[in-house]
Each structure stands twice: as structure tokens, then as C-alpha cells.
Amino acid sequence: MAIQVLLVDDHAVVRDGLRFLLEAQGDISIVGNAANGRDAVRKVKELKPDVVIMDIAMPELNGIEATYKIHEASPATRVLILTMYATTEHVRQALRVGAQGYLLKKSAGAEVADAVRQLHSGGSYLSSEIAGTVITDYIADSHATSPLETLTHRERQILQLIAEGKSSAQAASSLFLSRKSVDTYRCRLMQKLGIHDMHGLMKFALQHGLTSLD
Template identity: 60%
Template structure:
């Protein structure tokens, strides 16, 4: 050390080892690193976590590069990572940490809730994602979840992911091009119902049922009844 001052981060890291023999030493403590370029936010989060049982902040970082350098030294269980930071953004820092220190789980704490930011973070290896506007008790829950081997997405982030999935799935779902009536008739055809049976069940004329069936084949690019049945089975409208 050369007589130099011990860094505040190192002092914080050593606190859990101070007072040997105390009962606290037998309690599992979640070690946390906070990475954000706003010191006021870091201090606020540190105060929040200090009030919780079973977790301690062992290091602070003001940018992604500093976080990547400090993780091997302080060995946090969980890193709380902002996205927009100087030197190295939080997503790239997360990607590097997953390669060099995969034992450290990353939770993104950001003001961005776009699907692009969320997916980039998750693909980089983040196990949690929540918004700064909802930080607080939710951050504590996120830390405990990812430390326990589970993912954690805040309510708003979950809604964004689900909405995007539904939108994407609908755009690629062949059934999405069909009307409710067309899906009804497709299912009945696949179940082996005759034109007369379908007409009676749906209170339609046989001619109307035939028209619907022809429209189905045209929309789906299928030119025979067998193909229509196979399509319905593949889509889960009827068991094979």
C-alpha cells in the first residue's frame, strides 16, 4: 500500500469482517456494487441498502469501466448498473462482467424503458431490470431475487416485454390474418364437421360456409381440405 490511504471502497469491503466473533459474521450478507455517474443517487441507494438486513455495499463506481475494474477486487454478489455512463455504458460493462466475473449478477437500474434498451441489457447478461422511478423497496427485492438465481423485471418493464411479444407474435401468426368467424369454421372443418353440420352450428347457410372455406384456403395459400386440417392441427386449433 506504500502508506497511502485505504480507499473508502476498501474500508466498506472490510466492514463485514470487522468485529470477529460477532454473531453477524454467521449471517449470509449480499455484497453489492453500485455503478452510476451521479454520486447523489449512489449515496441514496447506499443508505437504502444499509438499512436492510443481509446486504452491504462494498464498492461504488462512477462509470462502467470503473465497475469492470472493481468487480474482481471487491467480488460483489450483485452489481447495480446504470445504462448511460461515461467511459463505458452499463450494457457493455454488463457484457464484459459476464465474461470475466460471471458470479456477479447484474441488475440494470435505468430511466429507459424502451424495448431496445431492455433486450440489449438482457442479451448482455443482466438478470434484472428496473426503473429509477420505482427504485426503493423494489431494488431490495431485485437484489434478493437475482442473488437467489432468479430474474427480476419491474412491473412496467414486464408489461413492455409482454406487449412487444404479443405485437411481434401477432404479426407472424398466420391465424392473425383470419377473422373470428373464419377461425371458427377452420376449427370445425378440422374437427371433421360437414358443411351442413357447420351451417347448422353457426346458423349459416351451406353456401355461406362454402364461401368462408374458399376464403380460408385463399388467405392461407392452401388448395385442399387435407392441407386445411393439417394447418389447424399445427396451430393447435384441434388435437392431432
């Protein structure tokens, strides 16, 4: 039976390219796709794919938070992060929320298929470009605390939406919360991060890959 894969990337050309590449392998079937993390979580619950190929910087809900939710909703589904980000922090966050693989877009090619097979067989996969550098840094720095780790997953979701220009009312509607709750979360996360204005929040979100300029 073919390995069932869900593609998650906010760029249609990337999803189309991955579909062409992977379905040509013969043993991999693309069962769906999503353009943001929130839609990805919903489709995982519906389709229960074997493997999700996940970008990090996406609107609504980034790939790190989506991976966390997918790991909770469908533990058997494996997640391969496919991204342009090669920093220690991005790798650390991805692994800590349950991703089993991490691959860089610029070095992907047929390597994506190999990674999908490895994850499906129960293993893990790290991009050859980062295995000797970023992962070494990750292990050496495993006890360091990232500012993101002081935030709850709900606070991270709200931070992303605010950084993308959503108002408190819009964020509340998206997360099924009251506007007062969103304002409370926002005040709390600003206190934790020591940030006192919207510009600072947007800069922090960009630097830590919670959102992008796209």
C-alpha cells in the first residue's frame, strides 16, 4: 500500500512540485494539501495520513504549532519539516513539538522521498546539510532556554496572529476566544518577553519564525 502523504505549504508552486516529485516514485500517494497550519490540523484529523510534509512559516498557524497539534490529534502521523530555516532554534522547536524529520528546501529533491520512507518505517531523518552543524549545536545547547519556551502554545498562536496584523477581535474569532481573553494573553506574553509595543512583537515573531514577510 502506498505511503499516504499530506502536503502543507503556503506556496502552491511548492505543493505542486512536491506532488509531481513524490507521486512519480510509485510508492507514495498525495492524499491532500493545505496552505496553512490550521487547515493542516483539520485535514490530518480527517485523512489520518502516514506522513505530513510541513513548512514552518505559514499564515494563521505556523508549522511548529501545527506540528504540536497534529502530534496530539494523530500520534501515528509522522511529521517531516521542509523549510528554508536552518537555525538551531528552529530545529530545536520542531523536534520538541514532535517532528521526526527536518529537511532544507534548497537540498530537497529526491531526498524528500527518502525522508518520507524513513519516517514511515518508524525512523527519523535529518537533512545532510544540517546534521553535522545545526544538530551539533542543538545537542551542545540543549539546556539553553529559548524565549519561545516561556510562552504557552496559546500565547504563541496569539503572537503569530497579532504579528500578522490581526486585531484582538479577529484573533478572538479565529481562536474561538473572547476579545478580553486575547487581550489578557497578549499582555501576559508581552510581560514574559519584556516587549512593550507592537513593533517589538512583530520583530520577535519574524526573528523566531512564527511568521514571515510573505
